[in-house]
Amino acid sequence: MKKQYFDLLQFFEGYVRNYRRLNLTGIHNRSMFTQREIDYFANLGEMLGFDAFVEDAKFDKVKGRSRPMDLAWWKWDERKNKENYLHLALHLERENQWNKDEDTIDKLFSETEEGFIPHNVIGIQNVETSNRIEFLNNLVLKKNEVQKSTVLMVYRYYDTEHELDRISAYQFSPKGVMRSRNAISKVDDFGYWFMCFEEEYTHRQDENRKALAFS
Numbered sequence: 001m002k003k004q005y006f007d008l009l010q011f012f013e014g015y016v017r018n019y020r021r022l023n024l025t026g027i028h029n030r031s032m033f034t035q036r037e038i039d040y041f042a043n044l045g046e047m048l049g050f051d052a053f054v055e056d057a058k059f060d061k062v063k064g065r066s067r068p069m070d071l072a073w074w075k076w077d078e079r080k081n082k083e084n085y086l087h088l089a090l091h092l093e094r095e096n097q098w099n100k101d102e103d104t105i106d107k108l109f110s111e112t113e114e115g116f117i118p119h120n121v122i123g124i125q126n127v128e129t130s131n132r133i134e135f136l137n138n139l140v141l142k143k144n145e146v147q148k149s150t151v152l153m154v155y156r157y158y159d160t161e162h163e164l165d166r167i168s169a170y171q172f173s174p175k176g177v178m179r180s181r182n183a184i185s186k187v188d189d190f191g192y193w194f195m196c197f198e199e200e201y202t203h204r205q206d207e208n209r210k211a212l213a214f215s
Contacts, residue, residue, distance in 0.1 A: 003119040004075075004089065005174070008152035009181055011122070012169045015040070015154075016183045019195035026187045030096040030126075037094050037124060038071050045073040050089050058091070061111040069107070070094050072118075084115075091118035098128045101136055108151075109143035117147060124154040132157075133168060141176050148174040156185070167195065 015037075022036040038054060045052040050073035057066045073090035080086060095104040108121045123140075127133065133155050144151055151172040159166050164186040171179045182198040196204075 003148070003174075004087070005150040006090070006120045007171075008120060008122060008150055009169065009171045009179055011041075011044070012152060012154065012171075012181060014044070016167075016195040016197060019185065020188075020192060022193070024193045025191050026193070027191075034070075034094045034096060038092070041071055041092055041122070045071075045090065048073075050074060051076055051085070058110070058116050059112055060107075061113075063110075067107055067110065088116055088118045090120045090122065092122040092124070094124045096126050098126060098132075101125050101127055101132065102139065105136065105139050105143065109140075109147050109149075118149055120150045120152075121147075122152045122154070125156070127155050127157050129157055130155075130166070130168065133170075137170055137172075137178075140170075140172060144172060144174065144176070150174060159184075166198075 018040070022040060024033060024036055042052040042054060053072045053074070054070065055068040056072040058069050058072075059065070060067045069091050071090070071092040071094075072088060074085040075087050075089045076085055091108060093104045093107055095101065104123050104125050108118075108123055125136070127136070136155070137153065140151055140153055152169060153172075154167060154169045156165055156167050158164075164184050167183040167185055169181045169183070183195050184198055184201045185193055185195045188194050
């Protein structure tokens, strides 16, 4: 079957633009971030016409057991098959713990049954520092040589100097071509987490400095 690929950087743009709508505050724990973000992508999948399932089974041949997907989008079309889904459109994993970053990638690219090989994958992963990203991206490239999905990896880490979270997103084509986009996230004046793109944040900071200079 010819795979149906998404423009996952466009999905990332929607994720950034809508992050404030998740209603996450400074007092929410990490588990709430995971739940709200998975819910966001589950709702997106259903609005696009897919069937979305949380903690959906996926057999891992190497480990010899099922390792549930955080989120799966399945394509249904009764005109083509009245009994089975046509394909796994998307597999998403969301992980907060730094020491599970390789495990997250392993789950996204596990050796599995043919019908469970995803056309697209998204990994959203907290990392300790930006220094970890190159290693993880190289791991993705190596594993995707076999799976040949479109991949979006979203890495989140804390910038101690500027006291905000930085988000680095990378999209990989099945042939390994990479595109990237950067965003920032912080708590606003009302205590809610928001996101915006790095260039927008930089522009706003420059405008504020100019305003102060002329005040």
